[in-house]
Amino acid sequence: MIKANSEASRYQDFVSSLINGEQRSSNIDTLVELARSSDEYRYLEDFVDFVDSGVQKSPGKIASDESNAVEFMTIHKSKGLQFKVVFLSNMQHKFNTADETSYILMDQANGIASKYRQFRETDEFGNVLVEYENPYRNLIGKAIHKEAIDEEMRILYVALTRAEKKLVMTAVIDDETRLIDLAAKVQANESDPNRASNNTVIFNNHLRKVNCFFDWIMMALMRHPDIENDLKSYIPAITPNLDLRRTGFKKLNNEETALARFHLEIKSLTEITSTISQKQTLDAIDQYHQVQDYYNYVYPYQDKERSIAVTKLQALADEAGFEHLESQSSRREDALSLGTLVHNVLYYCPFDETDFTTLIARLKDEGMFTDDEYQLIHQYQHHLDDFRESDVYKIIAKSTFYKEKPFRYFNGEQVINGIFDIVFIHGDDVYVLDYKTDHITSSNSYKTLQDKHRIQLETYKEILTKQFHKPVKGYVYYLETNQMIEV
Structure with missing residues:
Protein backbone atom coordinates (compact mmCIF):
# COMPACT_ATOMS: atom_id res chain seq x y z
CA MET A 1 0.00 0.00 0.00
CA ALA A 63 4.04 35.60 -22.24
CA SER A 64 1.47 33.86 -24.38
CA ASP A 65 2.05 33.64 -28.14
CA GLU A 66 -1.62 32.84 -28.63
CA SER A 67 -3.04 36.02 -27.13
CA ASN A 68 -2.83 37.86 -30.50
CA ALA A 69 -2.04 41.10 -28.69
CA VAL A 70 0.82 43.54 -28.28
CA GLU A 71 2.09 43.94 -24.73
CA PHE A 72 3.45 47.31 -23.58
CA MET A 73 5.75 47.30 -20.57
CA THR A 74 8.79 48.97 -19.10
CA ILE A 75 12.18 47.30 -19.38
CA HIS A 76 12.11 46.63 -15.64
CA LYS A 77 8.80 44.81 -15.95
CA SER A 78 10.16 42.64 -18.77
CA LYS A 79 12.78 40.94 -16.60
CA GLY A 80 12.48 37.16 -16.87
CA LEU A 81 10.25 37.33 -19.96
CA GLN A 82 10.99 36.55 -23.59
CA PHE A 83 9.05 37.24 -26.76
CA LYS A 84 9.38 36.21 -30.37
CA VAL A 85 9.57 39.87 -31.49
CA VAL A 86 10.49 42.84 -29.30
CA PHE A 87 10.31 46.56 -30.07
CA LEU A 88 12.66 48.77 -28.06
CA SER A 89 11.44 52.30 -28.70
CA ASN A 90 12.29 55.86 -27.74
CA MET A 91 15.99 55.09 -27.48
CA GLN A 92 16.91 58.77 -27.88
CA HIS A 93 15.47 59.49 -24.42
CA LYS A 94 18.12 61.15 -22.23
CA PHE A 95 19.31 59.55 -19.02
CA ASN A 96 18.13 61.19 -15.80
CA THR A 97 21.06 63.10 -14.29
CA ALA A 98 19.16 64.99 -11.58
CA ASP A 99 20.82 63.00 -8.78
CA GLU A 100 24.31 64.14 -9.82
CA THR A 101 23.57 67.83 -10.55
CA SER A 102 21.63 68.99 -7.49
CA TYR A 103 23.06 71.55 -5.07
CA ILE A 104 23.55 68.97 -2.32
CA LEU A 105 24.81 65.50 -3.30
CA MET A 106 24.49 62.44 -1.09
CA ASP A 107 26.06 59.05 -1.62
CA GLN A 108 25.83 56.07 0.73
CA ALA A 109 29.50 55.18 0.33
CA ASN A 110 31.06 58.63 -0.08
CA GLY A 111 29.01 60.87 2.18
CA ILE A 112 27.44 64.27 1.56
CA ALA A 113 28.73 67.54 0.07
CA SER A 114 27.37 70.77 -1.37
CA LYS A 115 28.56 73.80 -3.27
CA TYR A 116 29.79 76.83 -1.33
CA ARG A 117 27.71 80.00 -1.57
CA GLN A 118 28.63 83.50 -0.43
CA PHE A 119 27.19 86.98 -0.82
CA ARG A 120 29.62 89.46 -2.38
CA GLU A 121 29.21 93.19 -2.80
CA THR A 122 29.78 94.38 -6.39
CA ASP A 123 29.83 97.89 -7.81
CA GLU A 124 27.64 97.04 -10.78
CA PHE A 125 25.01 94.66 -9.35
CA GLY A 126 25.13 95.26 -5.61
CA ASN A 127 24.94 92.28 -3.27
CA VAL A 128 25.34 89.15 -5.43
CA LEU A 129 25.13 85.51 -4.38
CA VAL A 130 28.24 83.74 -5.71
CA GLU A 131 28.49 79.97 -5.94
CA TYR A 132 31.81 78.09 -5.81
CA GLU A 133 32.56 74.53 -6.83
CA ASN A 134 33.41 72.01 -4.14
CA PRO A 135 36.04 69.44 -5.31
CA TYR A 136 34.69 66.74 -2.99
CA ARG A 137 31.15 67.37 -4.24
CA ASN A 138 32.45 66.85 -7.78
CA LEU A 139 33.98 63.51 -6.71
CA ILE A 140 30.66 62.42 -5.23
CA GLY A 141 28.95 63.52 -8.45
CA LYS A 142 31.33 61.36 -10.51
CA ALA A 143 30.63 58.38 -8.24
CA ILE A 144 26.87 58.86 -8.60
CA HIS A 145 27.27 59.23 -12.38
CA LYS A 146 29.31 56.02 -12.58
CA GLU A 147 26.66 54.07 -10.71
CA ALA A 148 23.88 55.62 -12.82
CA ILE A 149 25.65 54.67 -16.07
CA ASP A 150 26.28 51.14 -14.76
CA GLU A 151 22.58 50.81 -14.00
CA GLU A 152 21.58 52.12 -17.44
CA MET A 153 23.89 49.52 -19.02
CA ARG A 154 22.26 46.76 -17.00
CA ILE A 155 18.83 47.99 -18.09
CA LEU A 156 19.90 48.03 -21.74
CA TYR A 157 21.24 44.48 -21.41
CA VAL A 158 17.84 43.34 -20.14
CA ALA A 159 16.10 45.08 -23.05
CA LEU A 160 18.37 43.55 -25.70
CA THR A 161 18.00 39.99 -24.36
CA ARG A 162 14.19 39.80 -24.33
CA ALA A 163 13.80 38.93 -28.03
CA GLU A 164 13.95 35.31 -29.24
CA LYS A 165 13.91 35.91 -33.01
CA LYS A 166 13.75 39.59 -33.90
CA LEU A 167 14.62 42.85 -32.14
CA VAL A 168 13.42 46.15 -33.62
CA MET A 169 14.98 49.30 -32.14
CA THR A 170 13.61 52.78 -32.92
CA ALA A 171 14.72 56.33 -32.15
CA VAL A 172 13.97 59.86 -33.28
CA ILE A 173 16.78 62.24 -34.22
CA ASP A 174 16.73 65.87 -35.37
CA ASP A 175 18.88 65.41 -38.47
CA GLU A 176 21.57 63.23 -40.05
CA THR A 177 24.43 65.21 -38.49
CA ARG A 178 23.80 63.27 -35.28
CA LEU A 179 24.85 60.05 -37.06
CA ILE A 180 27.80 61.71 -38.80
CA ASP A 181 29.14 62.93 -35.44
CA LEU A 182 28.82 59.46 -33.93
CA ALA A 183 30.62 57.94 -36.92
CA ALA A 184 33.47 60.42 -36.39
CA LYS A 185 33.86 59.20 -32.79
CA VAL A 186 33.92 55.60 -33.97
CA GLN A 187 36.59 56.35 -36.55
CA ALA A 188 38.67 58.28 -34.00
CA ASN A 189 38.60 55.20 -31.78
CA GLU A 190 39.63 52.94 -34.67
CA SER A 191 42.53 55.14 -35.76
CA ASP A 192 43.99 55.61 -32.27
CA PRO A 193 47.63 54.40 -32.50
CA ASN A 194 47.67 53.64 -28.76
CA ARG A 195 44.98 50.98 -29.05
CA ALA A 196 46.10 47.40 -29.62
CA SER A 197 44.59 45.85 -32.74
CA ASN A 198 42.82 43.06 -30.85
CA ASN A 199 41.98 45.00 -27.74
CA THR A 200 38.62 46.51 -26.77
CA VAL A 201 36.19 47.14 -29.61
CA ILE A 202 34.77 50.34 -28.14
CA PHE A 203 36.49 52.75 -25.79
CA ASN A 204 34.83 52.56 -22.38
CA ASN A 205 35.42 56.31 -21.98
CA HIS A 206 33.54 57.11 -25.21
CA LEU A 207 30.56 55.04 -24.18
CA ARG A 208 30.25 56.55 -20.74
CA LYS A 209 30.17 60.10 -22.05
CA VAL A 210 27.00 59.68 -24.13
CA ASN A 211 23.62 59.98 -22.45
CA CYS A 212 21.12 57.74 -24.24
CA PHE A 213 20.69 54.15 -25.48
CA PHE A 214 20.67 55.30 -29.11
CA ASP A 215 24.26 56.55 -29.03
CA TRP A 216 25.46 53.36 -27.34
CA ILE A 217 23.75 51.11 -29.89
CA MET A 218 24.84 53.11 -32.94
CA MET A 219 28.48 53.31 -31.85
CA ALA A 220 28.47 49.50 -31.76
CA LEU A 221 26.38 48.81 -34.87
CA MET A 222 28.32 51.19 -37.09
CA ARG A 223 31.12 48.62 -37.08
CA HIS A 224 28.91 45.97 -38.67
CA PRO A 225 29.16 45.75 -42.50
CA ASP A 226 25.36 45.56 -42.91
CA ILE A 227 24.80 48.82 -40.99
CA GLU A 228 27.77 50.46 -42.67
CA ASN A 229 26.30 49.79 -46.11
CA ASP A 230 22.87 51.02 -45.06
CA LEU A 231 24.33 54.23 -43.62
CA LYS A 232 26.35 54.96 -46.74
CA SER A 233 23.23 54.42 -48.83
CA TYR A 234 21.06 56.79 -46.77
CA ILE A 235 23.74 59.36 -45.93
CA PRO A 236 26.55 59.52 -48.50
CA ALA A 237 28.29 62.27 -46.50
CA ILE A 238 28.98 59.76 -43.73
CA THR A 239 31.22 57.59 -45.93
CA PRO A 240 34.59 59.20 -44.97
CA ASN A 241 33.83 58.65 -41.28
CA LEU A 242 33.24 54.89 -41.71
CA ASP A 243 36.67 53.96 -43.06
CA LEU A 244 37.42 51.47 -40.26
CA ARG A 245 40.30 49.03 -39.82
CA ARG A 246 38.09 46.30 -38.29
CA THR A 247 41.15 44.52 -36.93
CA GLY A 248 39.52 44.19 -33.54
CA PHE A 249 36.36 42.51 -34.84
CA LYS A 250 37.69 39.06 -35.71
CA LYS A 251 36.92 37.60 -32.33
CA LEU A 252 33.29 38.66 -32.76
CA ASN A 253 32.87 36.36 -35.76
CA ASN A 254 31.99 33.06 -34.12
CA GLU A 255 29.26 30.43 -34.11
CA GLU A 256 26.94 32.56 -32.00
CA THR A 257 27.12 35.57 -34.34
CA ALA A 258 27.32 33.74 -37.67
CA LEU A 259 23.55 33.98 -38.26
CA ALA A 260 23.13 37.51 -36.93
CA ARG A 261 21.77 39.99 -39.44
CA PHE A 262 21.36 43.74 -39.02
CA HIS A 263 19.43 46.26 -41.08
CA LEU A 264 18.99 50.00 -40.70
CA GLU A 265 16.14 52.15 -42.01
CA ILE A 266 16.00 55.94 -41.83
CA LYS A 267 12.64 57.57 -42.52
CA SER A 268 11.63 61.21 -42.46
CA LEU A 269 8.54 62.43 -40.66
CA THR A 270 6.82 63.01 -44.00
CA GLU A 271 7.45 59.41 -45.06
CA ILE A 272 6.07 58.08 -41.81
CA THR A 273 2.90 60.17 -41.88
CA SER A 274 2.27 59.23 -45.53
CA THR A 275 1.88 55.59 -44.47
CA ILE A 276 -1.11 56.38 -42.26
CA SER A 277 -4.24 54.91 -43.82
CA GLN A 278 -6.95 57.16 -45.20
CA LYS A 279 -9.43 55.86 -42.65
CA GLN A 280 -7.16 56.82 -39.76
CA THR A 281 -6.79 60.28 -41.29
CA LEU A 282 -10.58 60.67 -41.49
CA ASP A 283 -10.93 59.47 -37.90
CA ALA A 284 -8.45 62.12 -36.79
CA ILE A 285 -10.39 64.80 -38.71
CA ASP A 286 -13.64 63.67 -37.08
CA GLN A 287 -12.02 63.90 -33.65
CA TYR A 288 -10.81 67.39 -34.47
CA HIS A 289 -14.32 68.51 -35.40
CA GLN A 290 -15.59 67.18 -32.09
CA VAL A 291 -13.25 69.43 -30.15
CA GLN A 292 -13.11 72.27 -32.68
CA ASP A 293 -14.86 74.65 -30.29
CA TYR A 294 -11.98 74.23 -27.87
CA TYR A 295 -9.40 74.94 -30.57
CA ASN A 296 -11.28 78.02 -31.73
CA TYR A 297 -11.85 79.40 -28.23
CA VAL A 298 -10.85 83.06 -27.94
CA TYR A 299 -10.07 84.50 -24.54
CA PRO A 300 -12.67 87.29 -24.00
CA TYR A 301 -10.17 89.57 -22.24
CA GLN A 302 -7.41 89.23 -24.84
CA ASP A 303 -6.46 92.90 -24.62
CA LYS A 304 -6.01 92.75 -20.85
CA GLU A 305 -3.10 91.44 -18.86
CA ARG A 306 -3.89 88.24 -16.97
CA SER A 307 -2.28 89.62 -13.82
CA ILE A 308 -1.70 93.27 -12.97
CA ALA A 309 -0.49 95.34 -10.03
CA VAL A 310 -3.15 97.46 -8.39
CA THR A 311 -0.96 100.58 -8.81
CA LYS A 312 -0.86 99.99 -12.56
CA LEU A 313 -4.65 100.15 -12.72
CA GLN A 314 -4.38 103.71 -11.46
CA ALA A 315 -1.55 104.50 -13.89
CA LEU A 316 -3.68 103.34 -16.82
CA ALA A 317 -6.53 105.50 -15.61
CA ASP A 318 -4.19 108.50 -15.40
CA GLU A 319 -3.22 107.99 -19.02
CA ALA A 320 -6.92 108.04 -19.91
CA GLY A 321 -7.25 111.66 -18.79
CA PHE A 322 -7.20 112.19 -15.02
CA GLU A 323 -5.87 115.54 -13.85
CA HIS A 324 -2.19 115.22 -13.00
CA LEU A 325 -0.61 116.30 -9.74
CA GLU A 326 1.61 119.33 -9.59
CA SER A 327 5.10 118.27 -8.52
CA GLN A 328 7.87 120.27 -6.93
CA SER A 329 10.28 121.72 -9.45
CA SER A 330 13.35 120.01 -7.97
CA ARG A 331 14.14 116.53 -9.26
CA ARG A 332 14.63 113.63 -6.90
CA GLU A 333 16.68 110.96 -8.66
CA ASP A 334 16.32 108.54 -5.78
CA ALA A 335 12.52 108.86 -5.41
CA LEU A 336 11.93 105.14 -5.85
CA SER A 337 14.63 104.26 -3.35
CA LEU A 338 13.22 106.76 -0.86
CA GLY A 339 9.74 105.30 -1.17
CA THR A 340 11.08 101.84 -0.39
CA LEU A 341 13.04 103.12 2.61
CA VAL A 342 10.05 104.97 4.04
CA HIS A 343 7.80 101.93 3.69
CA ASN A 344 10.45 99.77 5.39
CA VAL A 345 10.62 102.16 8.34
CA LEU A 346 6.83 102.29 8.65
CA TYR A 347 6.68 98.49 8.45
CA TYR A 348 8.83 98.30 11.60
CA CYS A 349 7.04 101.16 13.28
CA PRO A 350 5.35 99.77 16.46
CA PHE A 351 2.87 102.70 16.68
CA ASP A 352 3.65 103.20 20.37
CA GLU A 353 5.78 105.72 22.27
CA THR A 354 8.88 104.93 20.18
CA ASP A 355 10.00 107.96 18.19
CA PHE A 356 11.39 107.72 14.66
CA THR A 357 14.87 108.85 15.69
CA THR A 358 15.20 105.84 17.96
CA LEU A 359 13.59 103.48 15.43
CA ILE A 360 15.79 104.57 12.50
CA ALA A 361 18.95 104.36 14.63
CA ARG A 362 18.04 100.85 15.74
CA LEU A 363 17.37 99.72 12.16
CA LYS A 364 20.73 101.21 11.13
CA ASP A 365 22.50 99.24 13.88
CA GLU A 366 20.80 96.05 12.74
CA GLY A 367 22.13 96.52 9.19
CA MET A 368 18.84 97.55 7.61
CA PHE A 369 20.39 100.58 5.85
CA THR A 370 23.66 101.40 4.17
CA ASP A 371 25.32 104.68 5.07
CA ASP A 372 23.85 106.42 2.01
CA GLU A 373 20.38 105.06 2.71
CA TYR A 374 20.64 106.18 6.32
CA GLN A 375 21.50 109.70 5.24
CA LEU A 376 18.54 109.72 2.83
CA ILE A 377 15.99 108.53 5.39
CA HIS A 378 17.50 110.82 8.04
CA GLN A 379 16.90 113.84 5.77
CA TYR A 380 13.30 112.75 5.30
CA GLN A 381 12.66 112.02 8.98
CA HIS A 382 10.89 115.31 9.74
CA HIS A 383 8.01 114.17 7.50
CA LEU A 384 7.74 110.95 9.52
CA ASP A 385 7.78 113.00 12.73
CA ASP A 386 4.84 115.05 11.39
CA PHE A 387 3.00 111.79 10.65
CA ARG A 388 3.63 110.62 14.22
CA GLU A 389 1.90 113.73 15.55
CA SER A 390 -1.14 113.28 13.29
CA ASP A 391 -4.56 112.18 14.50
CA VAL A 392 -4.57 109.08 12.31
CA TYR A 393 -1.30 107.87 13.88
CA LYS A 394 -2.85 108.17 17.33
CA ILE A 395 -5.95 106.26 16.18
CA ILE A 396 -3.80 103.45 14.71
CA ALA A 397 -1.90 103.23 18.00
CA LYS A 398 -5.20 102.42 19.77
CA SER A 399 -6.38 99.97 17.07
CA THR A 400 -5.79 96.43 15.91
CA PHE A 401 -3.64 96.82 12.80
CA TYR A 402 -2.04 94.73 10.05
CA LYS A 403 0.98 96.07 8.12
CA GLU A 404 2.27 95.29 4.63
CA LYS A 405 -0.23 92.51 3.86
CA PRO A 406 0.02 91.16 0.26
CA PHE A 407 -3.10 90.10 -1.65
CA ARG A 408 -4.24 88.54 -4.94
CA TYR A 409 -7.78 89.28 -6.08
CA PHE A 410 -9.75 88.26 -9.17
CA ASN A 411 -12.23 90.96 -10.18
CA GLY A 412 -13.93 88.89 -12.87
CA GLU A 413 -11.51 89.88 -15.62
CA GLN A 414 -8.02 90.01 -14.16
CA VAL A 415 -5.96 88.89 -11.20
CA ILE A 416 -4.94 92.00 -9.26
CA ASN A 417 -1.84 91.93 -7.06
CA GLY A 418 -0.92 94.41 -4.37
CA ILE A 419 0.06 95.10 -0.79
CA PHE A 420 -2.01 96.95 1.84
CA ASP A 421 0.27 99.46 3.58
CA ILE A 422 -1.78 99.24 6.75
CA VAL A 423 -5.28 98.00 7.63
CA PHE A 424 -6.59 98.90 11.09
CA ILE A 425 -9.76 98.18 13.01
CA HIS A 426 -10.91 100.87 15.44
CA GLY A 427 -14.09 100.09 17.31
CA ASP A 428 -16.54 98.66 14.78
CA ASP A 429 -14.96 100.37 11.79
CA VAL A 430 -12.38 99.06 9.31
CA TYR A 431 -9.88 101.40 7.63
CA VAL A 432 -7.21 101.03 4.98
CA LEU A 433 -4.44 103.62 4.73
CA ASP A 434 -1.91 103.99 1.92
CA TYR A 435 1.27 106.03 2.44
CA LYS A 436 2.48 108.23 -0.41
CA THR A 437 5.91 109.82 -0.70
CA ASP A 438 5.02 111.74 -3.89
CA HIS A 439 6.96 115.00 -4.02
CA ILE A 440 3.89 117.20 -4.54
CA THR A 441 3.00 120.79 -3.81
CA SER A 442 0.42 121.90 -1.28
CA SER A 443 -1.51 123.72 -4.03
CA ASN A 444 -3.09 120.51 -5.35
CA SER A 445 -6.84 120.49 -4.82
CA TYR A 446 -8.51 117.93 -2.58
CA LYS A 447 -10.40 116.49 -5.59
CA THR A 448 -7.21 116.17 -7.61
CA LEU A 449 -5.62 114.13 -4.86
CA GLN A 450 -8.77 112.03 -4.53
CA ASP A 451 -8.88 111.27 -8.25
CA LYS A 452 -5.18 110.47 -8.37
CA HIS A 453 -5.60 107.31 -6.27
CA ARG A 454 -9.34 106.64 -6.49
CA ILE A 455 -9.12 103.37 -8.44
CA GLN A 456 -6.41 101.98 -6.18
CA LEU A 457 -8.32 102.77 -2.97
CA GLU A 458 -11.65 101.64 -4.38
CA THR A 459 -10.05 98.28 -5.19
CA TYR A 460 -8.66 98.06 -1.65
CA LYS A 461 -12.08 98.81 -0.19
CA GLU A 462 -13.81 96.25 -2.43
CA ILE A 463 -11.42 93.49 -1.37
CA LEU A 464 -11.58 94.30 2.34
CA THR A 465 -15.37 94.69 2.31
CA LYS A 466 -15.68 91.09 1.08
CA GLN A 467 -13.20 90.02 3.74
CA PHE A 468 -14.78 91.80 6.73
CA HIS A 469 -18.39 91.81 5.46
CA LYS A 470 -18.82 95.50 6.29
CA PRO A 471 -18.08 98.84 4.62
CA VAL A 472 -14.44 99.92 4.67
CA LYS A 473 -13.09 103.46 4.69
CA GLY A 474 -10.05 104.25 2.56
CA TYR A 475 -7.45 106.99 3.03
CA VAL A 476 -4.29 108.22 1.36
CA TYR A 477 -1.68 109.92 3.51
CA TYR A 478 0.77 112.25 1.74
CA LEU A 479 3.83 112.35 3.96
CA GLU A 480 5.39 115.16 1.92
CA THR A 481 2.62 117.64 2.73
CA ASN A 482 1.20 115.99 5.89
CA GLN A 483 -2.24 115.63 4.23
CA MET A 484 -4.76 112.80 4.54
CA ILE A 485 -7.35 112.31 1.78
CA GLU A 486 -10.45 110.13 2.11
CA VAL A 487 -11.38 108.25 -1.06
Missing part, protein backbone atom coordinates in the same frame (compact mmCIF):
# COMPACT_ATOMS: atom_id res chain seq x y z
CA ILE A 2 2.83 2.39 0.85
CA LYS A 3 4.63 1.56 -2.38
CA ALA A 4 1.44 2.13 -4.38
CA ASN A 5 0.89 5.47 -2.73
CA SER A 6 4.50 6.48 -3.45
CA GLU A 7 4.13 5.59 -7.13
CA ALA A 8 0.87 7.54 -7.29
CA SER A 9 2.52 10.54 -5.68
CA ARG A 10 5.40 10.50 -8.18
CA TYR A 11 2.93 10.16 -11.04
CA GLN A 12 0.93 13.10 -9.70
CA ASP A 13 4.11 15.21 -9.48
CA PHE A 14 5.02 14.23 -13.04
CA VAL A 15 1.57 15.23 -14.35
CA SER A 16 1.73 18.48 -12.36
CA SER A 17 5.11 19.29 -13.88
CA LEU A 18 3.67 18.79 -17.37
CA ILE A 19 0.72 21.03 -16.62
CA ASN A 20 2.70 23.79 -14.88
CA GLY A 21 5.92 23.41 -16.85
CA GLU A 22 5.59 26.74 -18.63
CA GLN A 23 4.99 28.58 -15.37
CA ARG A 24 7.92 26.82 -13.69
CA SER A 25 10.17 27.65 -16.59
CA SER A 26 9.14 31.28 -16.31
CA ASN A 27 9.86 31.20 -12.57
CA ILE A 28 13.37 29.90 -13.26
CA ASP A 29 13.94 32.61 -15.87
CA THR A 30 12.85 35.20 -13.33
CA LEU A 31 15.17 33.76 -10.69
CA VAL A 32 18.13 33.75 -13.10
CA GLU A 33 17.43 37.32 -14.14
CA LEU A 34 17.18 38.40 -10.51
CA ALA A 35 20.53 36.75 -9.72
CA ARG A 36 22.21 38.30 -12.75
CA SER A 37 21.01 41.84 -12.04
CA SER A 38 21.49 41.81 -8.27
CA ASP A 39 24.88 43.36 -7.49
CA GLU A 40 23.92 43.87 -3.87
CA TYR A 41 24.17 40.13 -3.05
CA ARG A 42 27.48 39.02 -4.52
CA TYR A 43 27.85 35.84 -2.44
CA LEU A 44 25.64 32.78 -2.83
CA GLU A 45 24.77 32.59 0.86
CA ASP A 46 23.56 36.22 0.88
CA PHE A 47 21.50 35.70 -2.27
CA VAL A 48 19.87 32.53 -0.87
CA ASP A 49 18.96 34.42 2.30
CA PHE A 50 17.51 37.20 0.14
CA VAL A 51 15.32 34.73 -1.76
CA ASP A 52 14.27 32.92 1.44
CA SER A 53 13.20 36.23 2.97
CA GLY A 54 10.22 36.23 0.61
CA VAL A 55 11.17 39.40 -1.25
CA GLN A 56 10.04 39.50 -4.90
CA LYS A 57 8.82 35.89 -4.85
CA SER A 58 5.84 36.52 -7.10
CA PRO A 59 5.51 33.99 -9.97
CA GLY A 60 7.20 34.72 -13.25
CA LYS A 61 4.92 36.16 -15.91
CA ILE A 62 4.10 33.92 -18.86
